[in-house]
Amino acid sequence: xxxxxxxxxxxxxxxxxxxxxxxxxxxxxxxxxxxxxxxxxxxxxxxxxxxxxxxxxxxxxxxxxxxxxxxxxxxxxxxxxxxxxxxxxxxxxxxxxxxxxxxxxxxxxxxxxxxxxxxxxxxxxxxxxxxxxxxxxxxxxxxxxxxxxxxxxxxxxxxxxxxxxxxxxxxxxxxxxxxxxxxxxxxxxxxxxxxxxxxxxxxxxxxxxxxxxxxxxxxxxxxxxxxxxxxxxxxxxxxxxxxxxxxxxxxxxxxxxxxxxxxxxxxxxxxxxxxxxxxxxxxxxxxxxxxxxxxxxxxxx
Amino acid sequence: xxxxxxxxxxxxxxxxxxxxxxxxxxxxxxxxxxxxxxxxxxxxxxxxxxxxxxxxxxxxxxxxxxxxxxxxxxxxxxxxxxxxxxxxxxxxxxxxxxxxxxxxxxxxxxxxxxxxxxxxxxxxxxxxxxxxxxxxxxxxxxxxxxxxxxxxxxxxxxxxxxxxxxxxxxxxxxxxxxxxxxxxxxxxxxxxxxxxxxxxxxxxxxxxxxxxxxxxxxxxxxxxxxxxxxxxxxxxxxxxxxxxxxxxxxxxxxxxxxxxxxxxxxxxxxxxxxxxxxxxxxxxxxxxxxxxxxxxxxxxxxxxxxxxxxxxxxxxxxxxxxxxxxxxxxxxxxxxxxxxxxxxxxxxxxxxxxxxxxxxxxxxxxxxxxxxxxxxxxxxxxxxxxxxxxxxxxxxxxxx
Ligand SMILES: C[S@@+](CC[C@H](N)C(=O)[O-])C[C@H]1O[C@@H](n2cnc3c(N)ncnc32)[C@H](O)[C@@H]1O
Numbered sequence: 001x002x003x004x005x006x007x008x009x010x011x012x013x014x015x016x017x018x019x020x021x022x023x024x025x026x027x028x029x030x031x032x033x034x035x036x037x038x039x040x041x042x043x044x045x046x047x048x049x050x051x052x053x054x055x056x057x058x059x060x061x062x063x064x065x066x067x068x069x070x071x072x073x074x075x076x077x078x079x080x081x082x083x084x085x086x087x088x089x090x091x092x093x094x095x096x097x098x099x100x101x102x103x104x105x106x107x108x109x110x111x112x113x114x115x116x117x118x119x120x121x122x123x124x125x126x127x128x129x130x131x132x133x134x135x136x137x138x139x140x141x142x143x144x145x146x147x148x149x150x151x152x153x154x155x156x157x158x159x160x161x162x163x164x165x166x167x168x169x170x171x172x173x174x175x176x177x178x179x180x181x182x183x184x185x186x187x188x189x190x191x192x193x194x195x196x197x198x199x200x201x202x203x204x205x206x207x208x209x210x211x212x213x214x215x216x217x218x219x220x221x222x223x224x225x226x227x228x229x230x231x232x233x234x235x236x237x238x239x240x241x242x243x244x245x246x247x248x249x250x251x252x253x254x255x256x257x258x259x260x261x262x263x264x265x266x267x268x269x270x271x272x273x274x275x276x277x278x279x280x281x282x283x284x285x286x287x288x289x290x291x292x293x294x295x296x297x298x299x300x301x
Numbered sequence: 302x303x304x305x306x307x308x309x310x311x312x313x314x315x316x317x318x319x320x321x322x323x324x325x326x327x328x329x330x331x332x333x334x335x336x337x338x339x340x341x342x343x344x345x346x347x348x349x350x351x352x353x354x355x356x357x358x359x360x361x362x363x364x365x366x367x368x369x370x371x372x373x374x375x376x377x378x379x380x381x382x383x384x385x386x387x388x389x390x391x392x393x394x395x396x397x398x399x400x401x402x403x404x405x406x407x408x409x410x411x412x413x414x415x416x417x418x419x420x421x422x423x424x425x426x427x428x429x430x431x432x433x434x435x436x437x438x439x440x441x442x443x444x445x446x447x448x449x450x451x452x453x454x455x456x457x458x459x460x461x462x463x464x465x466x467x468x469x470x471x472x473x474x475x476x477x478x479x480x481x482x483x484x485x486x487x488x489x490x491x492x493x494x495x496x497x498x499x500x501x502x503x504x505x506x507x508x509x510x511x512x513x514x515x516x517x518x519x520x521x522x523x524x525x526x527x528x529x530x531x532x533x534x535x536x537x538x539x540x541x542x543x544x545x546x547x548x549x550x551x552x553x554x555x556x557x558x559x560x561x562x563x564x565x566x567x568x569x570x571x572x573x574x575x576x577x578x579x580x581x582x583x584x585x586x587x588x589x590x591x592x593x594x595x596x597x598x599x600x601x602x603x604x605x606x607x608x609x610x611x612x613x614x615x616x617x618x619x620x621x622x623x624x625x626x627x628x629x630x631x632x633x634x635x636x637x638x639x640x641x642x643x644x645x646x647x648x649x650x651x652x653x654x655x656x657x658x659x660x661x662x663x664x665x666x667x668x669x670x671x672x673x674x675x676x677x678x679x680x681x682x683x684x685x686x687x688x689x690x691x692x693x694x695x696x697x698x699x700x701x
Contacts, residue, residue: 029484030574030592063572072576072595089560089576089597090567132598205569217572226569264566289560289578289597290567 031057031064038068061215074132078158083150085225087128090288091201093295094259095132097286098197101257101297102137116141118190120251122175122200122239123147125225127155129199131162140196141189145173148224175202176238181249194253198246201261202235204228232263236270243277247300258298267293274298318411319403325418326396332425333388336432340381343435349378384428391421431502433682438548438617439505442476442540444610445496449486450513450532457490459516460533462667464494467507469669476500481603482593495593497540504539509681511537512640519646528646532639538610539617549613556608557581558601561590580604587611641677643667656680 035053039045056062065071065086071078073087074095080086102117116139121130124144134142146152152172159168171187173180188195205226210218217226228234239260246252262270262285271283280301288294340346352375355361361368395414402410434440445467449456464480471478482495498507513532520529541548561579565571577592578600589608591600643663644650651666651673652659658680660666665673 030576030595034574034595064574065572072599074596074598077595085569086572088568088572092596092598095598201569203569209570214571217570221572261568263568263570288567289558289601290564291559292567294568 034064034068034070038070060219062220063216066220071126071128073126073128075135076128076131076158076162078126078128078131079154079161080126081150081154082220083148083222084125084154085221087126090290090292090294091129091261092132093286093288094129094199094201094261095136097284097295097297098129098133098199098257098259099136101197101259101299102133102140116190116193117196118142118188118193120184120188120195120198121145122198123202123225123235124155124170125151125201127158127168127170129201130155130168131158131164133197133199134164134167135162141167141169143169143171143184143188143195145171145175145184145187147172147174148222151225175200175235175242180242181245181251184246184251185249188251192250194250195256197257197259198252199259200235200239202228202239204232204235204261204263204266206230206232228263232266233269233273236260236266236273240273240277243274243300252300254300256300258296258300260296260298262294262296264292264294267296270296271298318408318415319399322396322399322411322415322418325415325422326392329392329418329422329425330389332422332429333385333392336425336429337385339432340385345378345381349375349382352378381428381432388421388425388428392418395421430679430682433686434502434505436505436617438539438613439508440502441504441548442497442499443504443507444481444538444540444607445498445507445510446493446534446536446538447491447496448493448534448536449491450534452529452531454486454488454490455520455529456531456533457486457488457492459490459514459531460486460492460494461490462516463514463533463535464491464496466667466669466674467496467498467510470671470674471496471498471500471503471669473669474500474503474506474671474675476503482591499540504537506675506678506682507537508539509678510535510640512638515639515642517642517644517646536614538607538614540606541609541613549609549616551582551609551612555583557583558604560597562592576600578604580608582608582612585612585615587615651677653677653680656684 035057036045039049039053042049053067056067057064063086065080066082069079069081071080071087073089074092078087098119102119117137119130119133119140119142121127121142121144124130124146127144130142130144134140144152144155146155149172152170155170156165159165159170167189169187169189171183173183173187177183185191203224203226205213205228207227207230209232210223210227213226228236239258243252243258252258258274260270260274267285271285274296275281275283275298278298278300282299282301284297284299285293286295286297352371355371356375361371395417399411399414402408402414447460447464447467449460464483468478468480477499479497479499480494481497482493484492484494486492513534515530515532517528517530519526539548558578558580560575560577562575562577574595576595576597577590578597579588579590580601581588587608589604589611591603591607594600594603640655641651641653643666644652645663649661649663650659651663656677658677660673660676662673666677
């Protein structure tokens with residue numbers, strides 16, 4: 001019964017320091033709840049502990065998820081640490097798009113993923129996108145790739161947490177590497193079978209924006225997960241460049257979908273980059289729930 | 302009524318017992334007959350035959366969902382008729398047995414028959430009440446929304462008490478009660494709360510609770526210990542299974558789904574826990590939002606479920622309004638009307654203003670004890686049904 005325990009972080013509101021409070025929205029009861037629960041799990045909310053959490057959250061601007069070590073995405077509870085980006089709610093549109101494509105693969109009806117299909121996730125971080133998609137498709141398998149070994153370790157633990165370890169492979173690879181196609185082909189859980197979906201949420205913040213970011217992002221989340229070069233599109237160019245060799249190596253095939261997250265102003269440019277490598281493919285741009293063009297889906301032809 | 306006044310003993314008291322058995326038999330038979338007539342007027346027997354025909358069709362299982370529904374409905378209705386027949390048989394047996402026992406002077410057997418009849422009477426009463434829940438939506442679970450009225454902390458405290466009352470009522474009635482959302486009052490209590498009760502007929506019973514609930518007591522928050530009145534608003538809506546589109550169909554094109562609090566670039570640029578979702582049904586303007594869940598996906602699912610409940614409740618309310626226009630008797634229990642008072646000082650009394658049902662066991666009611674709270678719902682249902690039958694009776698002469 002949530003309401004039975006007075007929440008020390010809500011009690012601070014509206015006068016005292018209140019985690020998650022900002023000028024437009026006031027207190028964030030969700031944050032207060034997560035922090036209170038965290039202290040509860042740690043053995044209680046005594047004054048010293050509350051003060052320490054408030055210091056980390058308010059003075060140091062640490063994100064709630066790094067304080068509690070947990071994040072929530074789709075239906076999953078995931079482990080996070082400062083080695084990985086905290087999953088963003090708006091990325092769920094990538095999961096919807098990927099799952100939609102997997103289900104459409106064989107028959108247009110739901111649950112048609114009986115035939116084992118494969119998903120690749122480039123820059124998997126916590127593994128959130130891949131694990132959420134697999135959780136919806138009982139027969140599918142997936143390969144998650146990240147340049148950060150720490151991220152791979154966390155993704156592996158998250159796969160276990162979600163009970164999906166048997167359907168997930170993880171590899172510490174660089175998606176800009178010239179040997180990517182061969183490396184992926186060697187790591188796929190279903191060798192020799194092209195992936196139906198390749199998804200990625202690569203870093204897309206421009207070098208210029210990095211300095212002006214909210215401190216809770218800039219000072220705490222890994223820059224390897226955020227910075228996408230001068231125009232924010234460096235990783236998309238790298239991924240686009242890989243498409244011909246991915247097709248040649250049989251990692252992708254005609255009909256495979258590339259599902260990418262986009263920064264708020266980037267969707268069209270990203271679509272153009274990918275289509276340059278695959279001119280007759282079809283493009284679909286989907287919005288997140290804030291109305292931002294968030295997801296670029298390119299179906300290869 | 303018993304033979305105790307007669308000093309004659311033996312013979313006399315035996316035949317008086319048989320007399321009692323016969324009297325009880327007549328009164329329970331009367332109840333059973335009344336129920337049977339109701340079943341007949343509602344065409345339950347015809348409906349059972351109709352469903353049986355459906356069940357016999359060869360292509361029935363081509364649509365397993367529909368087949369499941371039909372066979373469940375058939376079983377439920379057939380069950381009703383069978384139980385009624387079973388009541389009649391059991392009563393006939395009891396009377397026959399008592400008559401024989403009377404001839405042979407076995408007083409104990411007569412007493413047993415009498416208690417058997419008493420049990421049947423209880424069962425018939427329960428059966429009758431369950432029959433009152435005859436709208437297809439009645440069998441659903443429900444969402445109970447509570448909101449504190451004006452009056453600050455006092456009302457917030459009252460809202461929390463009501464939440465507790467319904468939560469316990471659900472649990473003790475064999476349902477599953479889950480608090481899905483609360484927003485705390487500034488000092489104590491709750492400004493608003495949402496309780497979900499799942500299980501068969503939860504909506505049918507709890508729908509009686511929609512309206513304004515008033516509390517009178519000595520305030521815990523007033524240092525002068527004055528008597529205080531405060532209000533809380535209760536709104537009960539049916540809870541549908543995700544795949545149950547029997548009740549209401551929503552065209553996805555009519556929905557606008559958005560995050561009502563997020564702003565700016567979003568994505569990698571911000572990492573707040575913000576995942577609230579709002580769903581707007583454009584044709585009606587009905588809105589449901591949820592921020593209690595941890596992920597956007599779950600908030601969206603919850604908001605959708607609340608939206609479906611709101612739209613269905615709206616539809617049911619419209620049906621009720623239409624019927625009320627015809628009968629014009631029972632007090633309106635729609636949003637905004639005071640339906641019940643809970644007085645704790647200077648005496649204890651809970652009283653329903655629609656049905657005049659009341660009990661001095663105020664604390665037991667507030668603890669959600671079904672023995673005390675459910676009769677409030679029963680009396681409302683019984684009264685609604687009585688009004689309905691009156692209207693139907695009047696109608697059938699003119700229309701059928
Ligand atoms: C924006 S995060 C996305 C994490 C996760 N997929 C999500 O959506 O929350 C980008 C991820 O890409 C990884 N990454 C960055 N450059 C990479 C590269 N060249 N090769 C492989 N992974 C890379 C980062 O370590 C980080 O985990």
